[in-house]
Amino acid sequence: MNTKFLAILGFILIAFTGCKDYLEVDSPSTFSFDYLFSNTADAKKAVLGVYSLFGEDPYTSRMSCVWMQNTDVEAMQPSANPDGSRRDIWSLEGKNLSGFSDIYKAWQNNYLAIDRANQCIEGAKTSPIADDPEMKMILGEAYCLKAYRYFLLCNFWGDVPYFDEAAKAGMELDIPRTDKNYIYSACIQNLVDSEEGMYFADEYADGIERMNREFALGMIARLALFRAGYGMTQDGTMKRADDYLPVSSNDSLAVTYTYNGTEKTARTSDEYYQLAIDYCQKLISLSDRELNSDFAEIFYNECVFNTPTNDDVLYEVAFLAQYGGDVGWCVGSTVNSSSKGASTIQVNLTPTYYFSFDDDDTRREATFTRTYYKNDDDKNYVESTTGLACAKWNRLWLTNDPGSSSSKGTGINWPLMRYSDVLLMLAEAENELNGPTSTAKNALKRVRERAFPEDVQSEKVDQYVDNLSSKDDFFDALVDERSWEFGGECLRKFDLIRWNIYGKKIIETKATLDNLGKAAFDLELENPDVAQYADYANYLYYRKANGEITFLNVKYRPDDVPETIVDVEDLDEEGNENAYARANWSRSLYKYTDDATTGERTYDSADYTVRCWRGYTDPTGQSAVPYVLPISTTTIGSSEYLDNDGYLLN
Template structure:
């Protein structure tokens, strides 16, 4: 499918510069707001200009990956000490001077202002007033894009300035903070009003690469669950509002509405969902409801989030995995769950494109791989793969339905069926009786057990997709899951090294053979083996066992076998959260950039949260 941003970024910039100039009293621009929004084509360009800000580094390698944080399903390497970079965001140690904090804050408000310009222009246009269907859709599109950016802001900064009109000459530039719940309520009401007038993805020229009606229904559900969930407040208490059930009910209503009005089919092959993105295929009416369309030369999917590929003379360029997944998460999957092999890659590709085993701290997200690009981008390429990024999937809506239904009414048949649909794709049909029916039946034994099953299912379904952080925040489980992850990783290292304990059945070392095509086959990904029974290449002497196995240090890498202390990555990655009981809230809130605070002349401050 064609990309939405086929016109140049420069053209978009010129278009919006003209719009901005018009707002000034001495504007020489020949483009007036009346002209821009007098026809569908130009009004659409104004809305497309909002999308263009997804193609900035603030989104491509910040919000869509680096800002996802260190959770129980994703982690990024952290330096030995704070370095005022993205790593400090991962470890909950960011300061107001962090450049990544600044660039995302500024980009978010730039996108919001573009959305405000488009909304005002459309609502003022004669076409919209006359009930033009496309203008109504475009308005909804702009409202949803604005809501999407505010969703990030309230999750990452808490209470923030809230503006729903475009900035004009003479406006008060710095506004005080608005309560996050007030913002979310406003956004939800906006979208509930606009949703009936929007078009389905299969009615739009760019399908799921544009905001569509089914995505907006899902976004209403997501925003409502956030509004009904927990948040950390300046005094470092975690709480949710007394009216939270009202918002669970809204989420439940819109999840059901989507499923009843426009049921989608979950793409049968879980891995195909993501391979489609690398191959530039965007099917409608399947799992992905909306994905950010990155212009060729933009987007960092399969560069910093995906399987590592070392640069060489081969034509695929280089990509790393800034995002990794913890071994505790990898081994939480049922071994029959097809999502495990898709979500976590135990290999990377060297400069000769030979598979090599990864380090235990570097299990890569296997959902995206630049080697799947149908046209190799060139040996010197790295960033800018043009691979789309999934913002919401139908599976998310199903699980939001199951969760909200359980909270409101307990594990009813509606909740059970929604969970089953997601698990059925994850397992082969011959395993459904045990892994789907029996599993879900047991989980439905109580409201709490079913909720915990949803917590687990969302982990297994959405690993490396950048939404776990926001789930943990609204559940008030962030601290618990960090403590659990660290404890499990350490215990895995100790048990496999000592040969006793809960995790001693897992591999201390991985043994593998290299195949003629350069791939490798592991002997024991899921179980420890008796090393005395394994012929290892060049052991005990060089030249011994030429047809044997190579040995690779695995879970024993979670500890320093000299000091018996946790490995460095475990001590560093969640460093800013020091409560090993997991009871206290995580300070995930980011400070407002220092330049913004200083420029606000006292209107904005970084008060509370221990700043």
């Protein structure tokens, strides 16, 4: 938050000319285009106009995190029935939302950012000082910003219109969708061609609050994995480019680059995996760094506006307090009321995700919170495993004072890429091509080493990784590791899509929720799928003193149930010094009904399990998940070409 680029919303805007509805434009600037890019000071202000769109609501909460559910990691329980809001996106029923204004605004926000980026690209390339290091940096930033916006568009909407140049008078701006793989290839090529002209974060004052060279290198690898992976096609099936596009003959699906003096061309999925390997290795060779030994500190830094370079975060969106940024409002610890405002949490973490962590993994307690704040000094238990918020960010840590009436606009930055992501991308791509080699294993070990105390690393880092002997086992371990590392950071949805295991993970999650619930009620313990959870806590027992909660148990049933159990409000009463309060834990994951006449009790899946993924109905988990959002009726109404035919699954 040192530079706070989002503070300059439109301070200087590039002149935009009229175009179609999904490229709605601003009024022309009083500054000429040539003047803006005749000097680096004004050119920088122009590119900051692209960053400024991160500060609008379609990004600050919607696309960054709230719409990135429901997966096996992040999930929020929707209403009992579809209600035409963001909750229908959570339940994978977004196909019903073509009239939802938030979807229209998000589409607009992306395309306006892309058009501004294209203006900056053209201005920087044709500038009389195009070779100036500052101008090269601006060019690279503009390409990064454009690539990230198309990354969002392709993952939320599938195939989308692609614009490689800025809007101009007389230009045809109503165009059909372009297959996402052509877009990925074009964006990768742009970044490959421009990244060497960018600064590393420690080479300039703005650090990790501007897109920098290490982010560009990481983004190349990320886009390469998406280009190599799966995505929704127009016929509603999940395919790789190799399955249906002329990857061998069409140069628009290729990327040419030079690595260690050797020119290479990526066309096929395997070659894009190799591209990802090469650019992860390039970043490691140019700017390797140790991972921050304190996992929780990464996110605490964002709350206290500390932005270290050569650390874990490569780039984070810089927000302005009381203007931009909903971190700590819609994602983070729940704060009902405090001297620093209140939250309205709209990103929770699944119970199965909590239970998936190794008990010695320090990331679990840094990622989850079982408590919420009634006020600054009063913590309370959340009362259910289905309401677990993310502990990584907390508005009460803010070093500024937003005031007791504040809510949104915390100013807490949002991480878009961390170095651990680069290590795990390297491990994944290397395994995909060559199996679990020493390169792949060492990258995975580097991430796990931070997660575990030194006294258990031999077992839970070295032995754990070394025992992954097959490609499939290593891939499964990477899928798990990315969940444990990035929970609450909202990367999971897009990862599951490119791996084409979204449906599989939904079915696994629902089955595990049911089995945990059955075990909590001591049902079907003869079934080994249920029995494995027999010692998991059905209740949590806790004490409360001076506004702090102390738990007797956090995952398993205690050896001895407390003798005295009282309501939490009575814990302070005389004679209750040794008493505990009790709250449902895995009992929240199953429900029962008692027949009013016979008294017979019947059990069933919890509402949480039924509702969270109800838009996906394939019990096998094999078919495509309906994750693609509709293009809004407003946008379609102004277009000759755009519709939603084929993309929206029933």
